[in-house]
Amino acid sequence: MPEMPEVETVRRTLLPLIKGKTIKEVTVWYPKIITGDAKEFAKQLTGKKIENIERYAKYLLIRLSDNLTIVSHLRMEGKYRLVKINTKKDKHDHVQIIFSDNSALRYNDVRKFGRMQLIKTGTEKEKTGISKLGAEPNSAAFTVSYLQNGLARKKKNIKSTLLDQSVVAGLGNIYVDEVLWETKIHPLSQANSIPAKKVAQLHDNINSLIELAIAERGTTVHTYLDANGKTGGFQKMLQVYGHKGEPCVRCGTPLEKIKVNGRGTTFCSKCQVIYK
């Protein structure tokens, strides 16, 4: 499932594959992927040139000529790959952007959860999901006091709070479980009851975890692949996610798995402290 490190890896691998290319034609096989009118999406894109790809949290911003931007969210299983024009359509290919050099960008998504939205460049903070996002890890805005203020407003558990993209933008289920284990905070701790010193540690650990995961080109635990079809490398460093029942590497206690607001949550009941 692409979280911020995976989306950043997609950005880095996709950019050199499509930068500078001119769009000749767009095919939308599954219109629900497109937010707004799919025919209009295809029409507007025709003739435009790919200028750059940016990213905010888990959103890709594909910058085009004529002040247009495709805002793309991969959700659980969205993938991009570049193919030759006549490559047979995969069962889960949903959108195709054909370039003037007869290569084609395919968007593939087994669960069809991903979304693409065409907007005027610069309106992403009003017209898309980006409008509700908080600060990203490792950004200037993501300070210790920013996180302390964010948690102070929340009475709910820390697991749900860190998944809340308006508090910290870019974390998903894997990295939240990892960072709570690393910081020795129980996932059911009440967000506004965590001591300031622990919040400061949490902040630093979020930053270093995301930085390391990006350096490792993300985590592949299910089907995640970058735009070159390569898996990530961070899965070998996971301490809790996917390790239910295995001994905690710090204390040897078997890791537990519970549901927290509908999300699978793996943790060590001995060394992760609950704050209430």
Next chain:
DNA sequence: AAAACGCCCTGCAGGC
């Protein structure tokens, strides 16, 4: 108003 819930989707694992 904050928090929780339900929905979208498909593939796969597990039980029988």
Next chain:
DNA sequence: TGCCTGCAGGGCGTTT
């Protein structure tokens, strides 16, 4: 070439 159920989950609309 089995069938059925539950699980995986990010974001968003709806409900509590």
